[in-house]
Amino acid sequence: VSFRSGERATADELKMNVSLILLDRETSDFGGVFTRNRFPGAPVIIGRKRLDEPAVRGVLINTKISNVCTATGEADAGALLTRLADILGARPEAFFPASTGIIGWRLPVAEMAAALPGLAASVDSSSLLALAKGIMTTDAFPKVRSATVGRGRIVGVAKGAGMIEPNMATLLCFLLTDVAVPREELREHLAWCVERSLNRLSVDSDQSTSDMALAFSSGMKGPADPGEFREALLSVLNGLAFDIVRNAEGVGHVVRVRVEKARDEQTGLGIARAVVNSPLVKTAMFGNDPNVGRLVSAIGDYLGNAGLSVDGNRMVVKMGGEEIFGSGCFRLDAGKEERLSAYLRQRVIEPGRKPWPGHDLTIDVDIVMDGSGPGVQVLGTDLSYDYVKENADYRS
């Protein structure tokens, strides 16, 4: 993968990092997916315009201030890109801006501009780790995933720590590949894969004003089978999605809800999201309580609000593989409750604990309905004291 990245701290007080993704040359094969939030930040507004550029060269990323809801947001980002382009002998329009951090503050343009020459000089093509670290805000660890496909690779980095400092919980994701994927095809793959990965995790149930995922293909290693490319891209994005969910300090458990045989895909996703976002289910998971009543109530609440009916007698709910609801009744006994509580306790993510191969730290909730929809899954988290603490204390 031919790119360079670098980072440079600016004003000490802000502890802002500025990072750069710099392709060796412009590429026309790039794409982006942006937040659907109706009050997007300047980087999202500018990024959407960049999709019409014939070719681009990279991304300028800063932490600490998200450049959202200020009167001068677009001008501030534009001034920085112009300065960067001057230094690199490139076009300002060849760069995407990306920002994460506090909403409502102006970017410190002069201080950031002063850091750009050093940043441009520091770019390094040996590893993405510096970039993955440079874009971290409250992330507990850098997030890098890769996959091989054809004769090349896809590498991705991301940041996002929704459970803590949520105004900084912007999800930024950058994907680089040396496989040759034509522009429109790359955009289709990106939209399809993001919909099935980053858009199927839910920590705070909000999408921020600044979320974006950008992809760039240098094409240096030639083409690959489109189906294999899509599969590889999805695996990279799913890996990053899992990293994001399990990341934050406030997370005690990752909850994976899989729904099969709902009426259709949308209904399946609706049910899965309702369960994952239910404060009552989330607190029960935090308390290692296999609380069937809350699960069933959350499902029934969603279906009722959506005006959908379902034959509850034909729905089966499992946790950790054990049936806990079926034929309209609870399927619990003392032994099963004990096993499930142990199952939940085993899956607690202690600070610093990381999943290792073969050891899955998710709580699995499987819901099988009686329809014909495809299987879907959504990742979420429990709701812990730390979540409240980190979020209530943020700004004070």
Place this chain on the structure above:
Amino acid sequence: VSFRSGERATADELKMNVSLILLDRETSDFGGVFTRNRFPGAPVIIGRKRLDEPAVRGVLINTKISNVCTATGEADAGALLTRLADILGARPEAFFPASTGIIGWRLPVAEMAAALPGLAASVDSSSLLALAKGIMTTDAFPKVRSATVGRGRIVGVAKGAGMIEPNMATLLCFLLTDVAVPREELREHLAWCVERSLNRLSVDSDQSTSDMALAFSSGMKGPADPGEFREALLSVLNGLAFDIVRNAEGVGHVVRVRVEKARDEQTGLGIARAVVNSPLVKTAMFGNDPNVGRLVSAIGDYLGNAGLSVDGNRMVVKMGGEEIFGSGCFRLDAGKEERLSAYLRQRVIEPGRKPWPGHDLTIDVDIVMDGSGPGVQVLGTDLSYDYVKENADYRS
């Protein structure tokens, strides 16, 4: 108002209360509104059928077990009503069952039946307070509201403590009036008023499997103006809704979100609910943090997901009457932040603290858009340590 109520504890271990609402005679002028949850309990299933009865006489209510998702739920409730009817010389079909408590457990029918003679003998028409106390579960105080209309009154009692022990957080509400309101008119008033009161509060964002609101008119004091009756009924229900939200131990603040000039009523309600249910807004309120970014992000997230656009430059957001967002930018300065933080601290509901006339304990968030929809309001709560504690510890 001609009714009687009583309560009687059954098995000590369960600490279950059984209460009875007994009208002096059957009335054909009654109505009910039930949960939309698709997995309703036996009392809701039976209650819906009761709406077709020519006349009814009362309600048998129990706490501790909600009679939901068991194989024998309807039969168990039916057996108890048959026993009650035997004792009173009435028809079993003349009684509604109502239950609140744990999902998935069977009612202790024999123990409850043994308590019914004493309960029937204990009914008392002097005050609703015994009833309001008898149906409490984790409620911190009994909830009774009344209003005068025409030559009569409307009195209402309710229970509901969503912030703690949410499997018991069923919202039960019983309304009694001696104003003569014909059956169909009463049902229309009830549906209209519940939609604008109980259905516009959100604590856990779930509706339980057992929620119900029932209304009975004895007609003894003759008719009243329909518009005045509706207004009085709405005031009783709004009072009960506020009592329910401010009730629970886990609540630090009551948050009232008012939306004006949205595109339409549904959009206004969607925006208000999105703000009230946002975990990020809720934790900020708990932390006494006038966090404009989270408010704006929650609104933008809702609008984006709903596929609605809005001119952010024409939206104004106020907290406690102070403009905090306008013309697409934050309207904050140090002095305003300090005032708003003080405003939030003043409104903390300390344990045992009750609002008194003229002292409003809600945090007001007012959102004015540029559409033509009617004004709407939704009540919610903050998200506190106690919320997580009570909900995570419930069953362990």
